[in-house]
Amino acid sequence: MIAVGEKAPDFTLRNQDGEKVSLADFRGRKVMLVFYPGDFSPVCGDQLSIYQEVKPEIEAKGVELVGISVDSFFAHKAFQEKLGIDTTLLSDFEPKGDVARAYGSYVDAPLGFANRTLVLVDEEGVVAWTYESPNPGEFPGANVIFDALS
Amino acid sequence: MTDFGSASIPAVGPDDHVAGAGEGLVVYADLGCPRCAGAWQRLREHPGRLVFRHFPLASKHPRSPVLHAAAEAAGRQGQFFEMVDSLYADRGRVDDPHLWERAERFGLDLDRFEADRRSAEVEARVRRDFESGIRAGVGSTPALFKEQGERLPSASA
Numbered sequence: 001m002i003a004v005g006e007k008a009p010d011f012t013l014r015n016q017d018g019e020k021v022s023l024a025d026f027r028g029r030k031v032m033l034v035f036y037p038g039d040f041s042p043v044c045g046d047q048l049s050i051y052q053e054v055k056p057e058i059e060a061k062g063v064e065l066v067g068i069s070v071d072s073f074f075a076h077k078a079f080q081e082k083l084g085i086d087t088t089l090l091s092d093f094e095p096k097g098d099v100a101r102a103y104g105s106y107v108d109a110p111l112g113f114a115n116r117t118l119v120l121v122d123e124e125g126v127v128a129w130t131y132e133s134p135n136p137g138e139f140p141g142a143n144v145i146f147d148a149l150s
Numbered sequence: 151m152t153d154f155g156s157a158s159i160p161a162v163g164p165d166d167h168v169a170g171a172g173e174g175l176v177v178y179a180d181l182g183c184p185r186c187a188g189a190w191q192r193l194r195e196h197p198g199r200l201v202f203r204h205f206p207l208a209s210k211h212p213r214s215p216v217l218h219a220a221a222e223a224a225g226r227q228g229q230f231f232e233m234v235d236s237l238y239a240d241r242g243r244v245d246d247p248h249l250w251e252r253a254e255r256f257g258l259d260l261d262r263f264e265a266d267r268r269s270a271e272v273e274a275r276v277r278r279d280f281e282s283g284i285r286a287g288v289g290s291t292p293a294l295f296k297e298q299g300e301r302l303p304s305a306s307a
Contacts, residue, residue, distance in 0.1 A: 046290040141287035
């Protein structure tokens with residue numbers, strides 16, 4: 001897992017609409033990177049649905065939520081629509097999992113996807129806080145995000 | 151600014167929805183959630199008292215806020231668990247006419263039911279439960295707690 005105080009590795013990934021999004025785009029704002037295993041898995045859906053319910057309160061604290069998984073951006077679009085969420089979802093698809101690896105979130109084969117990790121990047125692009133789930137089947141409740149922001 | 155930092159579930163209060171008596175089980179449940187519906191019968195058979203707390207996930211189940219408001223409104227006329235039982239037992243009939251039919255069947259004052267379920271007071275009451283669930287780390291439903299606050303595994307639902 002990347003350490004607090006390190007410079008957050010920059011990346012450019014496609015969002016659910018196929019548009020390129022870079023970490024540098026968020027400079028001057030805080031961003032919470034939400035690494036998760038995959039679209040359409042039951043737990044991931046719960047996680048992003050819960051976060052959606054309190055997204056206005058998270059944004060009121062000056063933090064933007066961004067989900068990242070190894071799925072294609074086409075899958076992200078369908079997943080977003082299925083859940084009824086508007087959280088930006090980034091596709092860490094090719095080379096698969098490179099960004100998750102850079103943040104120390106990737107779980108190697110046979111799983112081959114990101115663990116559930118949260119990384120708060122501050123206005124200067126520095127890692128301010130991290131959380132790693134004990135296993136991909138458990139996710140941090142929204143309260144954990146608010147604890148980090150308090 | 152609203153803050154949802156970690157906190158234990160609130161103690162059971164006089165305006166909680168409680169069925170039965172004895173050692174308490176607190177359940178945060180979503181009336182639009184199929185998993186909750188599947189677990190509800192077993193939860194109702196809990197030998198102690200069962201405390202229902204609202205946890206509607208509107209993004210996932212768009213009809214949920216309306217259903218929770220209807221249950222809360224029915225509760226204002228003493229028929230909370232009757233409405234919850236019925237909504238979970240018959241998930242295909244949750245449009246407004248179906249809610250009115252239930253209200254009539256339960257002997258509710260329909261005008262009052264309509265006013266209550268659309269009221270800011272009811273909305274705030276539902277939201278209060280939801281926010282306490284967020285602060286307690288509820289991530290999926292049904293989420294179960296002992297009355298003293300200890301979280302139980304979801305598989306026990």
